[in-house]
Amino acid sequence: MRGVLMTLSETSDVKANRLSSADYADNFSDIHPPLTPHEALVEADRCYFCYDAPCMTACPTSIDIPMFIRKIQAANPVGSAKTIFEENIMGGMCARVCPTETLCEEACVREIAEGKPVKIGLLQRYATDTFMEREQPHPFARAASTGKKVAVIGAGPAGLSCAHRLASLGHDVVVYEAREKAGGLNEYGIASYKTTNDFAQDEVDFILQIGGISIENGKALGRDVTLDQLTADFDAVFLGLGLPGVNALGLEGEDAAGVVDAVDFIGVLRQAEDLSQLEIGRRVVVIGGGMTAIDAAMQSKLLGAEDVTVVYRRGQEYMNASLYEQELAQTHGVVIRHWLMPSSLNVSGGVLTGITLEKTELDTGGKLVGTGELVTLDADQVFKAIGQTPDAGPLAGGSIELEKGRIRVGDGRRTSHPKVWAGGDCIAGGEDLTVVSVEDGKTAAESIHKALMA
DSSP states (O other): OTTOEEOOOOOOOEESOOSOHHHHHHHTSOSSOOOOHHHHHHHHTTOOOOTTOHHHHHSTTOOOHHHHHHHHHTTOHHHHHHHHHHHOTTHHHHHHHSOGGGTHHHHOHHHHHHSOOOOHHHHHHHHHHHHHHTTOOOSOOOOSOOOOEEEEEOOSHHHHHHHHHHHHTTOEEEEEESSSSSOTHHHHTSOGGGSOTTHHHHHHHHHHTTSSEEEEETOOBTTTBOHHHHHHHSSEEEEOOOOOEEOOOOOTTTTSBTEEEHHHHHHHHHHOSOGGGOOEESEEEEEOSSHHHHHHHHHHHHTTOSEEEEEESSOGGGOSSOHHHHHHHHHTTOEEEESEEEEEEEEETTEEEEEEEEEEEEOTTSOEEEEEEEEEEEOSEEEEOSOEEOOOGGGTTSOOOEETTEEOOOGGGBOSSTTEEEOSTTBTTOOSOHHHHHHHHHHHHHHHHHHHTO
16 A cells, blocks of 8 residues: 555664673674584585586686595595685685575585585685694795786785785785775675684785785875875786775665664674674664675674564565575574665654665566555664775776776776776676685786786
8 A cells, every 4th residue: 555654663772782791602603613524524425526517617716626625535625725725815715705505506516406515615614724724834835036016905805815816926015905904805894603713814814924915004095005106116006995985875864873884883893802892773674685784684683683674675586695695694583574665764863763664666667666655664773785885086097997986997807007907896897705806816916917027
């Protein structure tokens, strides 16, 4: 019925210490416990070691999956890890956060035949964790020095992947990172229960063992260094800027207490030393349909929120978050509602009390339209997770062609500037996946090396 307004009582309840210390520890423990050596051997035995393996084709970094699993089967997890690192130096993190259910495991022959794929992600974690826990010598040695210097902007997955491959090829690399820690998305943007025990920093330390890489933290492009300066001082530059901005709802009251950027929320949670000190609402609404929305919703629930609802303007089939991640959130009590878009924020005395949403549908032309029917949800907090935006400001005057605000790249991730390459989600067509960013960095590094050695 059009124009109907359904309203619940308006309250506000945001506080810390909702749970016991034991509950916090349990809720934010590793959501996917690692395989034991015996479990890894049993799982490795399930692999058919396919010729022209579809799982390998589905991997953005082209890891030789049958080979690394065969080495686990042969009780050689260290050798297995080396096979993984040859194509993906961040194989440990990707084993934790990759949506394997829509990549390698979805393509697995056993998934197609039985609906039960080989647990490739967990096997990859078993191998890489074994390697790193045994404090093995770094698996790669640097080539002879080329005398060339490359600047990398951003110490996220794309930047670190690029830096490592360049260093292994004999180039000296300086990484400029705006934040106080390296790691980018892996350090600040991934749900805490997916990567525990400061693994992101352990992986950064592992990558730097190659040598030839220095990181300068607190150095932002456009503020502390300029692109013109870098192209003059270095032989090449790689841009792994990420997406620093967050889309706004565009509603009155968006600056009210209780309206929060989901990206900032996840970043604060990731850096918190004491989870009990983090304030969370009793009733939380998350706007969005991607992984950031699901991560924010899940972590709200784990922090003690009683009612957590994700609202998305289209149907489930349009959500960017994988079905697996959606179902995981739902098993933890998160409610996902579709075909709803924000209409107004309900604010009293500068404090959020709820959000009104309009029901949506597709018209005959397939365009999303509002129906006029309104639904109001009480909310102590509303998290905005409706996409991140690029910032082209630091690139001004640098002769870098853009496409819808993102950096346009060609073969080898080379930009319109002859000395500049780019990768990760800052490029046109870039994806918000660690594994894709790693591949971008690796591809750009190979292209930079070819150009510098020509």
